[in-house]
Amino acid sequence: MEEQGVQGQETIKQREDVQQHDFEDLKDESRQSYERDIEFLLDIPVEITVQLGSSRMLIKELLQLGQGSVVELEKLAGEPMEILANNRLIAKGEVVVVNEKFGVRLTDIVSPTERLSKLK
Numbered sequence: 001m002e003e004q005g006v007q008g009q010e011t012i013k014q015r016e017d018v019q020q021h022d023f024e025d026l027k028d029e030s031r032q033s034y035e036r037d038i039e040f041l042l043d044i045p046v047e048i049t050v051q052l053g054s055s056r057m058l059i060k061e062l063l064q065l066g067q068g069s070v071v072e073l074e075k076l077a078g079e080p081m082e083i084l085a086n087n088r089l090i091a092k093g094e095v096v097v098v099n100e101k102f103g104v105r106l107t108d109i110v111s112p113t114e115r116l117s118k119l120k
Helices: 002-017 024-042 059-061 112-119
Strands: 049-050 081-085 088-098 100-107
Touching: 081 100, 088 112
Parallel strands: none
Antiparallel strands: 049 081, 081 088, 088 100
């Protein structure tokens, strides 16, 4: 039993000889690397879709559609539209006209935690 105590003391003595190293340079490099990674992500194209509504129909009904046909959507008039990024809901909004073009004003943005929970 005394031998174990002596070995333990030797281990402690060996640890006293260990020198600490300063890793500050590594912290700065990792921050720069992180910023480069974010810049890389900023150049990735994302498909944005504004969904006015949806409807289900049989193929025979689809084949009967022609010019002037009306397709009834599941959404009510005045309900916010869904804004999707790569087919994932990110916000809701309303139609606006800007310089004779349609646009969407965001009225409600889905929180990041909500978006992540839908990925699982």
